[in-house]
Amino acid sequence: MPTMNNIQIFHSYKNSVSLYWNSDTHEYRIIRDNQIWFESGPFVIHFNQTYYSSAPEQEIMPMLPLYLIEQYQKIGNDVIFGLFNKLSLRWSYINTTNNFIWETSFKIFQEQSIILFEQYFPVDLNGMSQGNVRDTFKYVSTAFPRFKVSFNETDQYLIDQLGHFTFLDAWDLNMRGIGLKNVFNGGLYSGNPLLLYNLTKLDSNIILSSLTNFMTNFQTRSPSLNYHLSCGLHGRIHQIEQSFSLTTILLASQSKQGINQIINLWGKLMLQYYGKEHVKEQKDFHNDFYVSKLGYYTDTGAYYWYNKEANLTYEQTFIKLKEYHLKEHIPIQYYELDSYWYYKQNNNTGEHGGIKLYEPRPDVFPNGIEILQREILKTPLIVHHKYYSTDNLYQNKYQFLNGSDGKVSLPLEQIFFNKIFSQIKQWGVEILIQDWLSSVYEDMPDSSWDIHTAREYHLHLAEGSKQAGIKLIYCMPLIPDIIETLENTQVHYMRVSDDYSENINQWNIGRVSIITWAIGIIPFKDTFWTTSIQPQSPYGNFTEPNVQLNALIALMSLGMNNRDTETNFIDKFSIHRIIRIFIKECMSLIRER
Template structure:
């Protein structure tokens, strides 16, 4: 090995973003680089990863260090950019026989590293011959080349990498990573609290990783089907470190990349379909390709609306699925309009009759689409029968403008993985990105938001550049009684990208006669709780007359505003450890946690389901260690608070899917000589929600500033000095607010 050119020891930990600035508290991550192009990653004096081959494809041949690719110079580099100061090395490679220049740069920041590939010259003949390979490799690491006791989670497949997610030990031959077109971020972690995320940092739609099983190595680069790379094309990969576990790694990594791509929360916070209850008709719904007997969809939807008005179910929008528009014999969309037999009076008439806005679903485009110039339409499409893809910004501008005329507020783009499965999208280095950017620009121009469905990790990451993409499905299709509610891991990834995780629709009652599936839903409580705690859309799909209003209203206020936690509920780190290490350490089932932050006070939520054995949950396990809280649950009108500490863990057991365990934590508020515990709205899934509680003030009294629907009656529960429960009722004022004062037991 060459003489050490530079060895950098980084002091790293979480990033805290405040007023657009970065600040750091420090822990140790080690990056060592050598003049011969090798490098390694270490954590706390322990080597985790050592480099494998750097290579590119050019003129139809794989150019490696020993065959064609020559390292001609290594330079120390430094700079400053939006993310701060960085130092590192650039390895300058050359393929002399065809005069191809390729630079590989390692940029070292405080607690993360960016690996950059720069094609200094245009390169042709780059295709590897396999879509699921890569045409360029940097960084690359040996699998199990360092610490062989690491665990991993590998995202892959659609629904933001949920459907093919894998986990295990990061060593050969145990590791079976997702790679290629379906691949996503790779997360590595030890049995303690150190974790690393490795993922694309730019050119998301063209990026891939490749797991070379024979060579026991994993490589990041441009996807394998690309045949030409333009001059000065740059692709980057980020390696992000956290000393405090996988959940915190995702949270802080997400904060960093959203800052870098200027993706704020404004569209997500204002999206009506995320914030209010909606009625859904997608796969799993009672009225999915199914109507009331001997009538049309038009009549059925209007009858659903009449039922909900009579029963005072506060739906604020309707979702129409793929049943409303025409498709070709392969299932591709020909024209995005309502079929006459579905809505005889047209979409605009139905919108007016419902008197609610619309969210609507779309599939991939058929090569027979009437919008394409080749088929007599007005817009540019690339056709690859039986599919097509638009390549015309004016198409999306016009398309979304037309849909606004019949009440559309949210456009659901489904079948994203199928659309991207075209040869032209997987071989053109720019086409995938341009497709999604144009779609997003058209929606933004027309004040619409977008939900991604069946999105591969690359689609989800591309949404960082598309602010109107506010939400994404993170599970497979709902069917009554199935297990697609298990979204505790995929929600971490989606939320980090600024996407509200959507678990899909659900039923609120077990038996709904006449359903097309011939099934029942035994887990109605779990479905309701998961949907609410996801922070994504809450969209039931019951038959007329079959809604459990009491269960449904646990999610929201009187107006249908969803009462959410501050972040999605996600699987605890110990759950990931058990999956990866299979050593019995961690819960045998699902344990997710989240919290609400109000006025600097934290209120925790714990959801446990499908546990096959008792698990002693500690505050450290939860990830929200806010003082020494009390913990309580609400079951059949019974409330009882207990101590919760490392010495007094919560012993979770008897938490089946049909009767999940939901526990809450609250700090003790000292008011005068009294210790007050706030239970909150115990008839809601989120007992203390920022959508309900604006502010908490503590002085000689405890004031809770509330908001809601004018005239809405709100019940808050408390205990004083550990004594019996005290209920205080508040009526929300005409201005939508009220102030609850504990000592005087009144509201104003």
Template sequence: MVLAVVDAAGDAILLDLNVDLNGGAYSVLVNNKSWLNSGPYAFHFNDQWYSSSDGSLSLVASAVNSGEDILGVYKETALTWLADSNFVIVTTFKSYFPEPILIFSQYFLQELQNTSVGSNTEVVSSFPTFKIEPSNFHYYSYYNTFATPQIGKWGPGTSYTGGAQGGVPLVLFDPSLSTLVISPLDNFMVGIQTISAHLNQFSCGLQGKIASIPASFSHSTIITASTGVANAHHYWGGLLTKFYGKNPKNVNDDFTVKYLGYWTDNGAYYYYNTEIGKTYDQTMVDVYKYITSINLPVRYYQYDSWWYYKGNTKGLLLWEPMPSVFRDGIAALQKKMGDAPVVLHNRWFENDTYYYTKMGFPFVAEDDVGYAIPLTIDPFIYLMQKAKSWGLLVYEQDWLVDQFLRMESTQNNVHVAKNWMLNMDKAALTIGLNIQLCMPLPSHILQSAAMYSVTQIRASDDYQRQIYNKNQWAIGYTSILHHSLGVFPFKDCFWSSNETQSGCVQKDCREPNSVLETLSALLSTGPVGPADKIGFLDKGNLLSCTSSNGELLKPDVPAQTMDLAFSTGFTTGPTLFNLSSTYSGHFYEDEDGNSREVYWHYVLAADTLIPFSVQLQDLGEELNGKFLFFDYFDTNTQLEPFDIGHPLNIPPLFPDTSQVSFKYYILFPIVSSGYSLIGERDKFAVASRQRFGNIVHSADGTMKVDVFGQHGEQVTISLYYQPTSLIEQYTCSIPISGSSVLTCSTSPAHSCHC
């Protein structure tokens, strides 16, 4: 008998599941076509494999039920398996209606011992298991530190790499961009997806170093479907955060995401580097005085790993400022710096960390590698509570990959790594702090779906000058993942000036792509953290990102790789193209009183090598949409139409030795026969919600635009006047209320005023 799960439809896509109740075979169908066919059920314990393929795992019962949970109404098929006469494992399939969601779960009724196969690229439990068959699909996934994007063809011989270091989520898509997303739903730190060496098939389950599985333990995998690679990510990520009750973060949730900061992490001028003959105390006060002298509205400071005590492996001994660095402590220093709050860095715990050896907090210490990991919330509460009194806003947990992969206890136990992450989160919630995750594996990023204090995650490798690390700014791919899970991607620090900054300690002392670095940071919607030497901050470049009080004027969502980049790969072969877009949306009411949201689009292309033709639908616009666009950095740019008959044609962009070749386009909507808002031309996000509010056109031709800012701030606004096809500029002086209204009339003579 075949159980046909009710079709689940969403975004014009059908996701079906067929299950054979007699033998257990199953298949996943997308739009009525088979995409994935099952392999064997397989579990490793008592130092041997039990599999449905050789009869050592027997199907003894099946049942079909229905129910409802936080994700919706579902039908559930349960299959009961018997191994070694007395070990019972239950596997279940849930199919939701009307949503395109499938959940596969493994339930372990008894404790299973001796499960390890010794490798974290292998599984000890495989369900679901899928054959890797010839297809016309491409895959897309993330691997290793900072979730480096992976792309390729799906089928026998695929380049896909899974295991504890990555491969989650796995995204499969066809030329029409019908898309599946597959990932763990729980146990993110030890639940993996891999091409099993034992089965030679795609396997989802617990990783191969797990030593034992407790009784009543379960593990689940989720499969979702949508149209478009980015949209499929967003749908999947929304389900994960909904499952764990985490709301997507907004800019008001994190001061360091909302305002401009100054950073000292790897790549910064003052990373393990002070002014000549001065201490860090003196250097940071000098940085503050310099920033104040040029009226740059920096609102907080980040201090990296150079300020606290470290041990033999360079891990954390004591999270207190060394007197040689900050003689009187961080709180005293911040008093000299206008009481500016701080972001503070931390790294892995040393095996003889003070919190274990002196304070007695429970840790697992592994002396052979010199690492330790806390088992309770207590050390996090202790150090975060103390640091909050210094002005701490964001706890930056760095070196996540090393803390996890260099230890055995994080990988051979189903609870240790998860509890480490969740205890960190609970402590931050208790103390009232936010967390930035740094050097994450994809598993850490997925774990953030259940971490309510995580507001931001590093989306790039450590910053270096572009002559050595040309793609560090290119975070459009990883930003899809971060945004899907409701957190802000952080591009890392950068130099805002392209001048030579002599005395730097790392390779080249000049950043030839400072504008692109700054632009990428702003478009990320995450923290913007310049890190130049005293005397070298490019104020004009940085003020393109902010209002007069340092509030970041940013798009609504992070710039993310466009679906056009993914679909083009079916012509060129799977390729990572740096083509991303984002937008600012505003409420608009037309002359007839009809209201809708209208969008300003921002498109960034860099080192693409081939031309791209961007159509209305590539930006999610209706085919009757009418826009004008211009090249932001081209001083000779002309306004060009963007509509159904006029695409945005981006030329091939070729890099040279040190300079990235890029284009940044602004597309603004034509909503009236009179005035249309372009925005604030000297800001990268010309029409940010932080600057502009509702737009209303009246029947008499009058247009009103809400304008926000700081008391006394002069906001210069560009408008397009259709009867003359000219750009006009008007300046609003913001009153003490913080808001003004730009009013434009078309008769008897056209004019605007605030």
């Protein structure tokens, strides 16, 4: 690694991306194609309700000095990424060579175009929180890496002129633009991964994303940090424990690696890092009924969502529905039961409120779900599951964390998850929809106060479903929930569209699907009507103008090929046309292979 004028230079594989570190100014630059793609902002940490910066004079708000008390280098070999050079920096809030409170490290790899940015905390740190409101997720309590982005109308840095491909807001499927100012805020709804690319040379690009601790490791343009692009602990964490660490990965493309190729490479490396198999490599992938069969949904937007046949129970409605499908030779191979069947907070019978008791109400399914599956539908079932309410009936036996907002309660014991999944397996359930994932962070501030609770919720879901042999669908995920699936082998599918409820554009899932598929998850759009008009539907005068387009997207996204139309108003000709297309496409894929 060459050195000149106190600047150390570290090159990654084939010099595709390089790090320039200035030990005098404590600044660094990321060089690509002989240009400064990223120029660093100061190192920052917030604890004891105080900001500390390596360059307080550059900040827009008062901060105390952060002192670099030690710098050292080493070489090593990572099992996944290979040989690396490592530059580590130890920081203290007092100007002494002892008692460092934060270590930041660059790892530059020789066999991959990768730089890792690592943060390590050798001691407990308290007083890190910057508030409990939802907007606090736009702040970070540690910033490494941190890259300058223009705030005013003048483009001062190359990053302001790069194209971006990333999540920009929840369910905003545009996902691309130029520069980050005025469009990218980060936090719960933006970034991670963030792809930046040369507008005139698409195979010159870089991906930046969290590599570890996804539920706490955020990307933001923090208002307290000059709106720089900053990676680190989100601003609602109250404290961290000794030996905690987090890592951000920067992956640069090689020649002829365009946007699709670099995203797929990023996903492959992430899967390798977590030892997770891509869903397409699993032995039962092509026999998965959810991918290969026709199904019937009753979720939001469906005719029978909280809307059964007049004077009938839901059980009787399903009997009528099954009879109609058999009569018309419509080969429905699975049915979905949405949230109308279980008990909710304050005994609410509508969609709102968390789970009070996860058992079928007798006014909905008087004979239970097991009888419905075994004697009436005779197909696999998919069932809806959301967050638990603070008045749930399980708290006398199992430990829960009740949110201070009074809405959301999180089960904390693995044994509870095991019970729920074992119970529904006996009912004939093969897939569980974990819906309202956004509520864990949006409606329960307490879940984000520490570094464990939110992540452990996902891990409990993973282990419980694995033991029971049940697959998971993630629905309404936030950005950290999406990449947290890398630690969950049971999440096979993810709904990447908005609800099908008077939203005629929710078929547009192409861009977001690139990211979810890269990390081994099957993306899909929500359900759709098979006719433009559904008489007496609960959605007023809503009509569906894109029946065939919806069918094609549902088919080609490899997600659920399902319908949600009223009995007697299913367009069976459209259904059979879809089946013919499906067979034709499958045969085409077989020939190509």
